[in-house]
Amino acid sequence: MRVQSIASIKEAALELFAAHGYAHTSIAQIARKAGISKGLMYNYFDGKEGLLRAIVSDAISTGDDLMGAGLQGSDDPAEQLTQLIKVSFQMLRENTPYWKFVTSLAFQKQVLDSVQDLIGPKNFENMMAVTPLLASLGVEEPEKEALFFGAAMDGIMMGFLAMGEAYPFDDMEKYLIHKVAQMQPKNSEHKPIKK
Amino acid sequence: MRVQSIASIKEAALELFAAHGYAHTSIAQIARKAGISKGLMYNYFDGKEGLLRAIVSDAISTGDDLMGAGLQGSDDPAEQLTQLIKVSFQMLRENTPYWKFVTSLAFQKQVLDSVQDLIGPKNFENMMAVTPLLASLGVEEPEKEALFFGAAMDGIMMGFLAMGEAYPFDDMEKYLIHKVAQMQPKNSEHKPIKK
Amino acid sequence: MRVQSIASIKEAALELFAAHGYAHTSIAQIARKAGISKGLMYNYFDGKEGLLRAIVSDAISTGDDLMGAGLQGSDDPAEQLTQLIKVSFQMLRENTPYWKFVTSLAFQKQVLDSVQDLIGPKNFENMMAVTPLLASLGVEEPEKEALFFGAAMDGIMMGFLAMGEAYPFDDMEKYLIHKVAQMQPKNSEHKPIKK
Amino acid sequence: MRVQSIASIKEAALELFAAHGYAHTSIAQIARKAGISKGLMYNYFDGKEGLLRAIVSDAISTGDDLMGAGLQGSDDPAEQLTQLIKVSFQMLRENTPYWKFVTSLAFQKQVLDSVQDLIGPKNFENMMAVTPLLASLGVEEPEKEALFFGAAMDGIMMGFLAMGEAYPFDDMEKYLIHKVAQMQPKNSEHKPIKK
DNA sequence: TATGAATGAGTCTTCATTCAT
DNA sequence: CATGAATGAAGACTCATTCAT
Incomplete structure (x- = not known):
């Protein structure tokens, strides 16, 4: 479950970063695309x-x-x-x-x-x-x-x-x-x- | 003076963009460095x-x-x-x-x-x-x-x-x-x- | 006008800090009470x-x-x-x-x-x-x-x-x-x- | 073990509160220092x-x-x-x-x-x-x-x-x-x- | 031509709390 | 008894842009 979440966050972030650039991708977008809450990202990664x-x-x-x-x-x-x-x-x-x-x-x-x-x-x-x-x-x-x-x-x-x-x-x-x-x-x- | 202002704005902006990147340079910084007001910039250029x-x-x-x-x-x-x-x-x-x-x-x-x-x-x-x-x-x-x-x-x-x-x-x-x-x-x- | 804004911000903040404590007073509250926008506070003060x-x-x-x-x-x-x-x-x-x-x-x-x-x-x-x-x-x-x-x-x-x-x-x-x-x-x- | 947990939670919390203040101490920190999970804290105390x-x-x-x-x-x-x-x-x-x-x-x-x-x-x-x-x-x-x-x-x-x-x-x-x-x-x- | 006060939407980040296991 | 994954609301702060003067 943990692994699953981490993977989906990374995946979503990668696609969005690649599509819109790092600066123009918001945490909210990543969370939405990954299907998780904004907060969860901060459990696994050290911020954006x-x-x-x-x-x-x-x-x-x-x-x-x-x-x-x-x-x-x-x-x-x-x-x-x-x-x-x-x-x-x-x-x-x-x-x-x-x-x-x-x-x-x-x-x-x-x-x-x-x-x-x-x-x-x-x-x-x-x-x-x-x-x-x-x-x-x-x-x-x-x-x-x-x-x-x-x-x-x-x-x-x-x-x-x-x-x-x-x-x-x-x-x-x-x-x-x-x-x-x-x-x-x-x-x-x-x-x-x-x- | 118009020419002068335009030139100094461009010059300031170029240096700041080169030094900190486009996204990390604010209009306020540019205006300060160029010695003009933020508003004046909008007289000469179509925004940032x-x-x-x-x-x-x-x-x-x-x-x-x-x-x-x-x-x-x-x-x-x-x-x-x-x-x-x-x-x-x-x-x-x-x-x-x-x-x-x-x-x-x-x-x-x-x-x-x-x-x-x-x-x-x-x-x-x-x-x-x-x-x-x-x-x-x-x-x-x-x-x-x-x-x-x-x-x-x-x-x-x-x-x-x-x-x-x-x-x-x-x-x-x-x-x-x-x-x-x-x-x-x-x-x-x-x-x-x-x- | 500038002076006026600064004064009302300080006044509102003081009352709210005194009433609810520093940590429990939000910038939004201060701005609302002072009758200004959140952003304006940052023009005059170095953050909260x-x-x-x-x-x-x-x-x-x-x-x-x-x-x-x-x-x-x-x-x-x-x-x-x-x-x-x-x-x-x-x-x-x-x-x-x-x-x-x-x-x-x-x-x-x-x-x-x-x-x-x-x-x-x-x-x-x-x-x-x-x-x-x-x-x-x-x-x-x-x-x-x-x-x-x-x-x-x-x-x-x-x-x-x-x-x-x-x-x-x-x-x-x-x-x-x-x-x-x-x-x-x-x-x-x-x-x-x-x- | 119940007594033991309660004591270590209190001890950890006290030290952290004293060191960083109540507001600036998180449940996560306390749990980590006490060596227990965040959830367990809520079994023994009525929240923070x-x-x-x-x-x-x-x-x-x-x-x-x-x-x-x-x-x-x-x-x-x-x-x-x-x-x-x-x-x-x-x-x-x-x-x-x-x-x-x-x-x-x-x-x-x-x-x-x-x-x-x-x-x-x-x-x-x-x-x-x-x-x-x-x-x-x-x-x-x-x-x-x-x-x-x-x-x-x-x-x-x-x-x-x-x-x-x-x-x-x-x-x-x-x-x-x-x-x-x-x-x-x-x-x-x-x-x-x-x- | 020039100013700078004012705005407000948009961002990242934190954290107490819940709950399925 | 115990865990920790997940949540979501709340907060501080930034900044391009506008506009009255």
Whole structure:
């Protein structure tokens, strides 16, 4: 029962935050949508901000799991990169308003610092994961290329989130995968590095 | 005096919006900082939202002017691209909080739709400007590459705006310029790079 | 107009605080009684607490003025002490609920510290004023007697405030004055000290 | 176990009331500190108010017991008065926050009337106990002197409670005892002071 | 052109109390 | 005897906007 309530609160809040933004979603709206009283929310979360934190935390876990799963599907770096791209694009496609919301938090001073603490390190972690893959593909400056690659991913997401269906999202996914394929070292005699 | 008042209102509002966000800046604060009364603001702008619209509109003009100037400095596509990059990075460096704010607007449902109408087309326009440059550099799929390139620019901006000084902003600028240099067509007989 | 509003807010708040206590008086009640909107209160005072502070501050000023006036009516210490007593009792008689309220604040942790800062020093100041009077009346330990005297005054007030009309307030006033009269030095040959 | 629970609830509530005030202590806090559930509290007490009433009632009993013990230590009125003073001061010294809280209740309209019914008569009872002692010491107006004396005690308590360590509490105790000693009747042939 | 007093709807948050289990 | 999930009313505070002057 407890678990049920918490879940429905989070769910309702997430949808409303994604639809109208954090600031423009009231506790009353969340409670109404979740089918509970306003007060109950405060039994489980540390205010509106705590609720946001919980949601973002969940989101990051989900993202990490998906990314992790993408990496484990293969030992080939090119394949892994491709998987990473596919998983990311799929995530965005399936839950567009939600990721739009999470991304927007990175820019909002008005939103609690603690949330930014959760989001901030993600960029860095992503780069750390991609760098060795690029290195084993023979890229000259793998760290910078990882940053560049990550930036492109973010930018595509940004374009998609900002422009919506008008953005050639699927084409960009293919283009990225195509670029990865081009990175394939000619002399692929030495086995891909197993990580 | 009318012009003077309008300018000081915009200036004050911009600084406050950039510093605390749109939602967390009150009309009272703006009026105080601008040295005018709350009422006067309503003589010149259509409420808080109208003020925001005016500011964003100015910002976009400024950005366009800078971009245009960057393009006109040379006839060589590689040079022009390089200039575009340099100008963009410089703009961000010189006015970080301001661009962080403008960028954040792209993600905020809470902020007036009319503002998004101003921002939205920018991505497309940028792509339109870059595509012919890439084409003359012999890039195979210039449209997609323009989008990709623009996305990378946006992503770098995002990283810088979100992470601040921790982001290797200068390095990324060099890396981008380096990439442009590599695009140089083989038959570069007609125009050697000057700089 | 501004002055008028501020005055009516203070007046309404004072009456309500005195009648129902600080915690049990709502901003809505104050606004209704003062005939203004809830919001206006926040234009002039720093919230409910700021309003309280302003009221207490006013009260202390009033008290100081009355006390000062009491002391200036004569050069004779016994007369001055008597005046002090009379003025104090009169103050309590005329504005009982009000002083009950102010006194109660000294005991309330829940009420802002800054209010206690205003009230706290009063006890000390009163003692400082009475000590020289007692000294010139030949009292052996004037400082302690001043504290004792002040304590008795406070205690009488407390009794009156707690018990209301059942407390022999007038009798106690006479008794105090009688005690002061007994302090009169027999050899009153040396003139009273002029302060 | 019932007794145990009741005791721990009272104890926890008393400490919290004393530390943060009645209004600023929540049932949840009390239950947590007492190690029981919120619901259980309502099995034993008639809500928050009933709990307060029970606590105050206990406090008054304790006070009465101490006072009674003080009176029974001797037959000499002066000795008895001295004992009363010592016991009272000791009580305050040992449990300052607690008495500060109980005293504050006398001033709080916000707190249940029924509590004031418990506290109110105390003043009167104390006077009734002291009057005969003063009479046998030859004081002229023993009733008024008893009230005056009681008021001084209350006032000292107020000063101590309001000002804390800054108040010369110990000195005032000695001064009071000194005053009692001076009341000694001239024909003190029958019983010299022992201590 | 300019002021700032005034409004009132909208928000978050707290908490004593109830009740199904 | 005991729990704690759930409620809902109440309260403090914010702020864009209006309007008489």
